[in-house]
Structure formats: structure tokens, C-alpha cells
Amino acid sequence: GQNIDQPTEMTATEGAIVQINCTYQTSGFNGLFWYQQHAGEAPTFLSYNVLDGLEEKGRFSSFLSRSKGYSYLLLKELQMKDSASYLCAVLDSNYQLIWGAGTKLIIKP
Amino acid sequence: DGGITQSPKYLFRKEGQNVTLSCEQNLNHDAMYWYRQDPGQGLRLIYYSQIVNDFQKGDIAEGYSVSREKKESFPLTVTSAQKNPTAFYLCASSPQGADYNEQFFGPGTRLTVL
Numbered sequence: 001g002q003n004i005d006q007p008t009e010m011t012a013t014e015g016a017i018v019q020i021n022c023t024y025q026t027s028g029f030n031g032l033f034w035y036q037q038h039a040g041e042a043p044t045f046l047s048y049n050v051l052d053g054l055e056e057k058g059r060f061s062s063f064l065s066r067s068k069g070y071s072y073l074l075l076k077e078l079q080m081k082d083s084a085s086y087l088c089a090v091l092d093s094n095y096q097l098i099w100g101a102g103t104k105l106i107i108k109p
Numbered sequence: 110d111g112g113i114t115q116s117p118k119y120l121f122r123k124e125g126q127n128v129t130l131s132c133e134q135n136l137n138h139d140a141m142y143w144y145r146q147d148p149g150q151g152l153r154l155i156y157y158s159q160i161v162n163d164f165q166k167g168d169i170a171e172g173y174s175v176s177r178e179k180k181e182s183f184p185l186t187v188t189s190a191q192k193n194p195t196a197f198y199l200c201a202s203s204p205q206g207a208d209y210n211e212q213f214f215g216p217g218t219r220l221t222v223l
Binding site: 004008030031033040041042043044045048087089091095096097098099100101102 | 144149150151152153154157197199210211212213214215216217219
């Protein structure tokens with residue numbers, strides 16, 4: 001079967017750095033997405049990785065290792081508005097998105 | 110402004126009734142999707158459509174039906190056959206032929222069965 005694992009919940013302090021991990025086992029791989037979802041709202045796109053390595057976009061960076069089936073999302077200089085769920089999703093061999101359950105990130109002052 | 114709209118935002122239904130959730134997009138995207146989101150679970154695909162007048166079942170299609178008569182519209186009907194319909198429903202769209210399949214989401218409809 002296809003499986004994506006992320007921690008259920010993480011807590012971090014305003015101004016700090018947090019790394020959210022995602023491991024996956026899917027039938028094929030055509031890229032990995034990270035989305036942010038505030039409570040009761042729609043997910044919004046953060047990043048896409050298809051090649052190994054680190055993609056940096058402002059305060060957010062995303063890393064991929066295809067050989068390890070592993071990705072992480074790195075959030076720097078945390079702000080209170082970063083409190084949200086972070087969803088990892090993998091595009092499988094049929095170009096269908098397989099979603100993780102999401103990681104709820106709680107930011108404390 | 111281009112985007113995806115879903116209506117209504119909150120919907121209440123009596124057990125045994127069918128209900129239709131609206132999804133409209135003006136992004137000129139070919140592909141559209143319906144997901145269901147339950148607490149503590151990832152998004153689960155109900156139906157998707159890659160072109161007008163064609164749609165495919167997702168992982169949890171039982172108790173749901175869709176139509177795709179227009180490129181802009183992809184309504185979802187939750188039928189009385191759906192055993193546990195209370196959930197947050199998300200509609201999404203994406204362009205076909207892109208190098209990757211970024212999906213754009215509507216604001217969602219929260220359905221509660223009374």
C-alpha cells in the first residue's frame with residue numbers, strides 16, 4: 001500500500017526554527033508537495049520537490065531525498081501566523097496526489 | 110480575480126437527504142478534484158475529472174456522485190447512501206500538461222448531518 005508519515009503535532013517558540021519530517025512509501029514518485037492549512041481553511045501551496053536537495057523560499061525551505069523516501073520542511077524565524085497544519089503529499093506513478101495526515105504546528109510566544 | 114469558489118461554507122442536512130455541494134473555477138483548469146477531510150486524517154480523494162464530460166472514482170467514491178458538464182463546474186452530490194457524510198469537503202483544480210500537478214483549493218464546505 002501507499003503510506004505517508006508525518007508527526008501528528010509539534011510545538012515551537014516564536015522566532016525559533018522547526019523541522020517537520022515526512023517519510024513516504026508510494027507506487028512511483030513524480031514529486032513531493034508541502035501545503036499549509038490554517039484551521040477551517042483550504043490548503044495553500046508552499047513547495048514542490050522532484051529532485052534531491054534543498055529548495056529555499058524565504059523563511060521556508062524543503063528538502064528531498066528520493067533514495068530514503070524522505071522530505072522535511074524547515075521553517076525559520078517562526079511567527080505566530082505560522083501556527084497551522086502542514087501537509088505532505090506525494091505525486092505517485094499515476095500522477096495522483098497521496099496525502100499525509102498533516103502535522104499541526106503550535107507556536108508559543 | 111481567478112480562483113475556486115465553493116458554496117455554501119456550512120451545510121446542514123437531515124439524515125436520509127441528498128445534498129449537492131457546488132464548486133466553480135475560473136482558472137481555465139482542465140482537471141478538478143473532490144476531497145474529503147476528517148480530523149486526524151489526510152485528504153482522501155472522492156472523484157476527479159480531467160476533462161469535461163469525463164470523471165473517475167477516487168478512493169472513497171461510494172455514496173457520492175459528480176457531473177462535469179462544463180469546464181468551470183464540478184458539483185458533488187452526497188447521497189443518502191453515504192454512511193458517515195459529516196466532514197469537511199474540499200474542491201481543487203489543476204492545469205493539465207503542467208510539469209507538476211500543483212492543485213489549487215477552494216475554501217471548503219463543512220457538511221454536518223443532523
